[in-house]
Amino acid sequence: MRFTPSLVATWLLVAGLTLGSAQAQGEPVYGGTLNVAYTSTSPHIDIQATNQGSLSETAHYMFETLFDRNPEGDIEPLLATGFEIGDDGLTYTFSLRQGVLFHDGTPFDAAAVEANFRRKIDEGLPTWDSIPWDEITVVDDHTLQVTLTAPAPHIVNVLSAKTWSMYSPTHMAAVGPDGLRTQGVGTGPFRLRDFRPNDVVHLERNPDYWQDGLPYLDEVVYRVIPDANTRAALLEAGDIDMALGLPVPTTERLRLDPRFTVHSAVSARQYYIALNNYLAPTNEVEVRQAINHAVDKQGIINAVFMGVGGDIARAVYMTPIVIGYHEAGYYEYDPERAEQLLEAAGWTRGSDGVRVKDGQRLELGLYTRRGSVTGDFEIAELVQGMLAEVGVAVRIELFESASFVPNVTVPMEESTYHMANLTWGTVTGDAEYVVSTIYRCDSAAPRLFNRAYFCSEEVDRLSDLSRQAATIEERNEYYAQIVPLVFAEAPILQLFDSVEFLAASSSLRGLYFEPAFSNWPMKYGWKAP
Amino acid sequence: MTRYIIRRVLVGIPILFLVVTLVFFAFRLIPGDAARILAGDEAPIERVEQIRRDLGLDRPVLVQYANYLGDLFRGDLGTSFSSRRPVTVEIGSRFWNTFSLALASITLATILGIAMGVISALYRGKLADHVVTILALLGISVPVFWLGLLMMQLFSVQLGWLPAAGYGTWRHFVMPTIALSVFSIAFITRMTRSSLLETIQQDYVRTARAKGVVERLVLLLLSLRNALLPVTIVVGLRFGYMVGGAVITEEVFAWPGLGRLLILSVAQRDIPLVQGLLLVFATSFVIVNLLVDLLYAFLDPRIRHR
Numbered sequence: 001m002r003f004t005p006s007l008v009a010t011w012l013l014v015a016g017l018t019l020g021s022a023q024a025q026g027e028p029v030y031g032g033t034l035n036v037a038y039t040s041t042s043p044h045i046d047i048q049a050t051n052q053g054s055l056s057e058t059a060h061y062m063f064e065t066l067f068d069r070n071p072e073g074d075i076e077p078l079l080a081t082g083f084e085i086g087d088d089g090l091t092y093t094f095s096l097r098q099g100v101l102f103h104d105g106t107p108f109d110a111a112a113v114e115a116n117f118r119r120k121i122d123e124g125l126p127t128w129d130s131i132p133w134d135e136i137t138v139v140d141d142h143t144l145q146v147t148l149t150a151p152a153p154h155i156v157n158v159l160s161a162k163t164w165s166m167y168s169p170t171h172m173a174a175v176g177p178d179g180l181r182t183q184g185v186g187t188g189p190f191r192l193r194d195f196r197p198n199d200v201v202h203l204e205r206n207p208d209y210w211q212d213g214l215p216y217l218d219e220v221v222y223r224v225i226p227d228a229n230t231r232a233a234l235l236e237a238g239d240i241d242m243a244l245g246l247p248v249p250t251t252e253r254l255r256l257d258p259r260f261t262v263h264s265a266v267s268a269r270q271y272y273i274a275l276n277n278y279l280a281p282t283n284e285v286e287v288r289q290a291i292n293h294a295v296d297k298q299g300i301i302n303a304v305f306m307g308v309g310g311d312i313a314r315a316v317y318m319t320p321i322v323i324g325y326h327e328a329g330y331y332e333y334d335p336e337r338a339e340q341l342l343e344a345a346g347w348t349r350g351s352d353g354v355r356v357k358d359g360q361r362l363e364l365g366l367y368t369r370r371g372s373v374t375g376d377f378e379i380a381e382l383v384q385g386m387l388a389e390v391g392v393a394v395r396i397e398l399f400e401s402a403s404f405v406p407n408v409t410v411p412m413e414e415s416t417y418h419m420a421n422l423t424w425g426t427v428t429g430d431a432e433y434v435v436s437t438i439y440r441c442d443s444a445a446p447r448l449f450n451r452a453y454f455c456s457e458e459v460d461r462l463s464d465l466s467r468q469a470a471t472i473e474e475r476n477e478y479y480a481q482i483v484p485l486v487f488a489e490a491p492i493l494q495l496f497d498s499v500e501f502l503a504a505s506s507s508l509r510g511l512y513f514e515p516a517f518s519n520w521p522m523k524y525g526w527k528a529p
Numbered sequence: 530m531t532r533y534i535i536r537r538v539l540v541g542i543p544i545l546f547l548v549v550t551l552v553f554f555a556f557r558l559i560p561g562d563a564a565r566i567l568a569g570d571e572a573p574i575e576r577v578e579q580i581r582r583d584l585g586l587d588r589p590v591l592v593q594y595a596n597y598l599g600d601l602f603r604g605d606l607g608t609s610f611s612s613r614r615p616v617t618v619e620i621g622s623r624f625w626n627t628f629s630l631a632l633a634s635i636t637l638a639t640i641l642g643i644a645m646g647v648i649s650a651l652y653r654g655k656l657a658d659h660v661v662t663i664l665a666l667l668g669i670s671v672p673v674f675w676l677g678l679l680m681m682q683l684f685s686v687q688l689g690w691l692p693a694a695g696y697g698t699w700r701h702f703v704m705p706t707i708a709l710s711v712f713s714i715a716f717i718t719r720m721t722r723s724s725l726l727e728t729i730q731q732d733y734v735r736t737a738r739a740k741g742v743v744e745r746l747v748l749l750l751l752s753l754r755n756a757l758l759p760v761t762i763v764v765g766l767r768f769g770y771m772v773g774g775a776v777i778t779e780e781v782f783a784w785p786g787l788g789r790l791l792i793l794s795v796a797q798r799d800i801p802l803v804q805g806l807l808l809v810f811a812t813s814f815v816i817v818n819l820l821v822d823l824l825y826a827f828l829d830p831r832i833r834h835r
Contacts, residue, residue: 037783041793041796041797043609043793044611044612044613124575124579125576126572129573178613181613182612196785197614197619198789198790200785223695223783224783226783227674227780227781227783229681229781230693230781230783233678233681233693233694234693234695236686237681237685237686239695399560400560400561401796402561402796402798403559405562406562406565409565446574447573447574448573
């Protein structure tokens with residue numbers, strides 16, 4: 001498998017098309033500073049150590065991965081030029097790009113990649129466990145061979161995730177893991193000039209960048225601006241060029257102003273409410289299906305996100321940009337059908353309208369946060385109202401963010417929630433991550449992320465088989481069987497795929513959306529005069 | 530005097546010890562798990578446990594407490610969980626931002642507050658008094674974040690005079706200083722007015738007036754110095770609050786100060802950082818109180834500290 005090297009041109013073209021900017025991109029212009037306000041906390045910059053999308057936002061400028069992901073979620077080569085799979089499906093030989101230097105002058109070679117892989121594995125850093133590692137061998141300066149204990153054709157997709165960024169091995173050895181939290185040396189088009197935790201990431205052009213003529217901008221400054229109204233004011237006052245994480249009413253207002261362009265794209269993040277498949281009464285599949293039928297997903301999107309912030313989810317946890325995605329559909333909003341399902345399962349209306357079976361009221365505890373992700377609490381309230389219509393009483397329990405996660409990350413025997421209001425991001429952009437870490441019986445929380453405690457022998461059996469598949473295509477055929485099986489069991493209340501927004505000055509060109517982490521890095525962009 | 534200062538400083542130590550101890554154990558009682566937060570929502574349990582070991586959170590609470598106190602006595606505030614930098618560096622890098630904003634705000638509040646209070650007392654019951662009273666009422670009631678956003682819309686978005694947020698130049702100071710000082714201006718105004726009016730009714734003032742000293746001179750020269758005594762306390766306390774409690778102002782204007790750091794560190798259960806911050810806030814309160822007491826003696830020679 002080989003890729004064409006003209007990825008930048010493809011990217012800009014794709015970006016232009018996907019983001020639907022009507023204006024011509026025009027001739028690139030050199031120079032200028034890009035000022036960005038973003039919402040998130042950024043306590044450190046060690047992107048290898050975390051799945052957090054906020055950190056990868058600036059990592060795109062500094063660090064590069066072996067493979068990269070275009071706005072459609074397809075994989076393209078970056079620091080690798082290609083790879084070959086051995087006949088046994090267990091040996092992967094990566095050819096690495098030549099003539100690439102890290103910011104500190106260290107050459108990028110096979111030994112550097114090995115050092116980075118070793119750190120990920122030795123320190124147990126995010127998604128290392130998606131790959132069944134056996135051996136890593138440096139064949140020559142620019143060839144690295146990886147042997148696996150089982151086939152893993154998704155390895156390329158995983159390695160394109162920002163958590164698999166390549167750091168300078170010299171730098172890693174010099175500063176140690178703690179030093180990597182505040183100092184970064186990669187191969188990217190920009191170098192780190194200044195980092196102040198939770199405040200500023202200041203980047204400057206890398207004059208020795210391996211792609212000739214790139215990047216266009218001289219400097220890039222990301223500032224943490226916690227208040228959304230302040231971010232909007234900064235953009236409107238012309239102090240910044242891009243504002244991330246604005247609420248939908250604000251982006252809809254800015255859309256009317258020709259000075260600004262609002263970009264949007266579906267991400268790998270899905271809003272869902274885990275239904276506890278272990279605890280009664282949500283352990284009954286009819287109850288779970290009824291809950292899915294009783295909730296008007298489009299109604300929620302309309303009410304909370306002005307109709308534009310989400311697409312109804314059509315697969316459990318997966319969004320269409322995920323490689324290996326299979327559309328299973330969704331439970332139509334049909335309160336009557338919900339009532340029929342509940343009646344058939346023996347849940348009849350009591351005198352107060354709440355359904356009862358064997359003296360047990362159909363009352364569910366819904367655990368949620370407020371403001372941890374946009375609209376979370378509002379969604380909980382709307383779901384509560386909709387379920388009341390069909391005779392299901394919902395008791396909302398609000399947690400502060402830091403105490404929410406421990407409460408919904410417990411062994412199933414200790415779980416106390418019927419419903420947990422969550423979002424899921426497929427950070428590797430590959431369905432294997434979903435199947436292995438949230439579909440399987442052995443992925444039940446607290447070990448992994450299956451907080452619904454969904455467990456199906458058939459899904460596990462097919463998943464085991466899929467792990468023997470040597471190619472993505474073959475593997476995806478198993479996924480096409482697995483996804484409908486999971487869907488039929490309604491392990492979660494499947495809500496909607498998140499649509500991400502960026503409000504930016506209309507003069508920006510070459511914007512790019514990275515869907516797995518929902519980032520908008522403008523590393524190859526420029527400012528039109 | 531020197532003995533008094535030494536005694537006051539010594540009294541401050543048990544207070545700080547109490548603060549440190551309370552914060553330490555309070556953080557073990559409230560729900561929330563630093564290791565889990567650091568690892569992120571989507572982290573396997575092995576990673577969470579590993580982080581817990583790295584941070585020493587798997588050890589018994591009393592052992593952690595003893596270690597913490599030991600480090601503290603050596604002047605070591607520990608290492609931030611989230612940035613892995615020394616707490617002293619984290620706080621030190623932001624302390625000046627908060628302190629300078631507090632200093633600008635308290636200066637503005639003191640000058641404006643006393644001036645408006647004097648005007649109000651001078652023209653008691655007249656139009657100027659009513660205007661000042663209404664302004665003060667507004668100042669006490671207005672929510673800081675709303676005022677901040679309103680100023681931003683006017684001065685940054687519409688007029689383009691001032692940067693909407695951030696820090697760096699004197700222009701960045703203008704709006705946060707106003708936002709942070711509005712409550713204090715109003716408070717000091719009210720305090721100055723009532724204190725002045727009270728002082729005027731005292732015997733020595735009545736004597737001066739009976740002797741025929743010009744009314745306004747009486748008010749300003751004879752009464753103001755005494756009337757300012759209670760105002761001093763208010764100024765001191767407000768300054769203490771500004772150092773530790775400019776949370777909303779810092780949040781709205783993205784001012785990288787200690788208040789924002791506190792919010793972040795509590796949300797991330799960054800225990801060493803929270804402890805360090807609260808220690809700084811408590812210390813500054815102790816120092817400010819001491820300074821106020823000393824100033825008191827200076828303003829009122831009848832008070833002598835022994």
